[in-house]
Amino acid sequence: MTTRWLTSEEQRAWRAYIAASRLLEDAIDRQLQQEGGMPHLFYSVLANLSEAPGRRLRMTGLAETLKITRSRLTYAVTRLERDGLVRRENCRQDKRGSFAVLTEEGTAVLERTAPGHVETVRAALFDRLTPEQVEQLGEICTRIARGLQGEDGGAGGAAEDVPWRRRSSPCSGGSPG
Amino acid sequence: MTTRWLTSEEQRAWRAYIAASRLLEDAIDRQLQQEGGMPHLFYSVLANLSEAPGRRLRMTGLAETLKITRSRLTYAVTRLERDGLVRRENCRQDKRGSFAVLTEEGTAVLERTAPGHVETVRAALFDRLTPEQVEQLGEICTRIARGLQGEDGGAGGAAEDVPWRRRSSPCSGGSPG
Numbered sequence: 358m359t360t361r362w363l364t365s366e367e368q369r370a371w372r373a374y375i376a377a378s379r380l381l382e383d384a385i386d387r388q389l390q391q392e393g394g395m396p397h398l399f400y401s402v403l404a405n406l407s408e409a410p411g412r413r414l415r416m417t418g419l420a421e422t423l424k425i426t427r428s429r430l431t432y433a434v435t436r437l438e439r440d441g442l443v444r445r446e447n448c449r450q451d452k453r454g455s456f457a458v459l460t461e462e463g464t465a466v467l468e469r470t471a472p473g474h475v476e477t478v479r480a481a482l483f484d485r486l487t488p489e490q491v492e493q494l495g496e497i498c499t500r501i502a503r504g505l506q507g508e509d510g511g512a513g514g515a516a517e518d519v520p521w522r523r524r525s526s527p528c529s530g531g532s533p534g
Numbered sequence: 535m536t537t538r539w540l541t542s543e544e545q546r547a548w549r550a551y552i553a554a555s556r557l558l559e560d561a562i563d564r565q566l567q568q569e570g571g572m573p574h575l576f577y578s579v580l581a582n583l584s585e586a587p588g589r590r591l592r593m594t595g596l597a598e599t600l601k602i603t604r605s606r607l608t609y610a611v612t613r614l615e616r617d618g619l620v621r622r623e624n625c626r627q628d629k630r631g632s633f634a635v636l637t638e639e640g641t642a643v644l645e646r647t648a649p650g651h652v653e654t655v656r657a658a659l660f661d662r663l664t665p666e667q668v669e670q671l672g673e674i675c676t677r678i679a680r681g682l683q684g685e686d687g688g689a690g691g692a693a694e695d696v697p698w699r700r701r702s703s704p705c706s707g708g709s710p711g
Contacts, residue, residue, distance in 0.1 A: 360649040367660050370672035375578070377675035378555050379601040380682040383697050401552070424556040472537040483544050485681045486674060493670040495547035497663060498554035504662045505557040520560050 381481055388477040393470035394440075398425070399433050400474060403442060403467045406459035413458040415448070420521035424502075427521060442466055558658055565654040570647035571617075575602070576610050577651060580619060580644045583636035590635040592625070597698035601679075604698060619643055 363371060385397045393400060405422055406412050414422075420430040434457050437443040442463035448454040459467075483491060503509045506519055540548060562574045570577060582599055583589050591599075597607040611634050614620040619640035625631040636644075660668060680686045683696055 360652055361656055362652055363655070363660070366665075366672070367668060370668050370675070371655060371659070373672050373675035373679060376601050377678040377682075378559075380679055380697070382555075383601070384682055384695070387695070424553050424560070475537055475539055478548060479538055479540070479544075481682055482548070482678055483540070485677050485686070488543075490670070490674050490677075491544055491547050493667070494674050495543070495550050497667050497671050498547070498550035500662050500667075501554040501659055502550060502557055505554075505561055505658055509662070518561070518564070520557070 384481050385474070385477055388473055389470065392473045393466060395437075398423070398429075399437055400467075400470065402430070402433050402437060402457070403459060403463050404471075406443065406457060407464060407467055411458075412464070413446070413456045415454050415456055417454060417521065419457060421519075425520050426523050429520075437463070561658050562651070562654055565650055566647065569650045570643060572614075575600070575606075576614055577644075577647065579607070579610050579614060579634070580636060580640050581648075583620065583634060584641060584644055588635070589641070590623070590633045593632050593634055594698065596634060598696075602697050603700050606697075614640070 382397065389395055389397055389400050401423055402419065405419060406414055416427065416430060416434070420427045423430065434443055434445065438445055442460055444458045444460050446456045446458055448456060486494065500509070559574065566572055566574055566577050578600055579596065582596060583591055593604065593607060593611070597604045600607065611620055611622065615622055619637055621635045621637050623633045623635055625633060663671065677686070
């Protein structure tokens with residue numbers, strides 16, 4: 358099969374996307390490390406738990422919401438549990454399932470860290486975009502995410518490859534996956 | 535200062551962005567691990583070197599192009615050097631500077647891996663977007679990247695915070711930074 362190389366317009370968009378996503382993740386991680394002592398992913402775990410009924414979520418559902426592998430979530434929750442911000446509970450009905458629960462200390466850390474985080478996201482992203490661009494970004498990203506989750510009825514198989522259904526993830530340059 | 539929380543439209547766009555970027559990085563890393571035995575960042579190092587005159591770039595310039603810290607680049611290049619894909623050369627004029635050079639083996643791995651990588655990017659992203667959306671994505675990401683690099687004349691200080699000028703980066707959940 359002949360490779361369909363990117364056009365110059367696609368190339369430009371792709372490189373801009375890579376640059377923006379790396380710089381954005383760096384800025385967000387940096388603020389959260391400085392003010393909360395944790396990277397973005399850990400913060401996302403706390404934020405998602407805080408919005409759930411009883412501040413608890415099943416690990417499998419949480420991995421799906423965060424779009425990550427279960428092993429990566431387990432690593433994050435283990436660290437957060439060690440710091441007293443999250444507690445794990447076993448599910449009585451289902452031995453395979455377990456829950457992550459936000460502790461009071463986790464809630465306090467989240468409440469203290471959230472304003473700075475939102476300010477960083479706003480300064481890096483929303484303060485620079487027009488309302489039309491915010492809408493475009495949402496539409497574009499929803500389309501990409503749906504496609505990669507096999508929700509758009511496109512080329513089959515994608516849904517099988519989602520991170521949270523996988524046992525282990527590719528090693529990303531030494532990260533725990 | 536009162537926190538300017540995100541509006542529901544901004545919230546929606548932000549969550550879609552996080553989902554899309556995590557799924558995209560996962561899909562890209564997965565293909566590159568399977569076909570090239572390396573994560574996306576390592577591939578980006580090889581790709582950038584392959585386009586440079588003499589297939590060599592100064593480490594500091596390479597970190598800036600990739601939008602990462604020098605310590606993260608050093609880690610990647612050390613691994614690529616160990617696998618014989620990149621070679622390091624010291625700069626005669628400037629003891630502080632050193633170069634990364636793509637080897638013949640690195641070129642071969644890149645040529646073998648590139649078609650599958652481009653196909654993954656195309657299937658995940660460009661095949662799902664209209665030409666207008668590709669243009670919008672490029673425009674949005676360019677604006678975000680410029681802002682985070684302090685190139686838009688906006689709130690000062692951003693340019694000082696870019697990853698490649700920093701000695702060390704925040705620990706991202708156990709990754710080498």
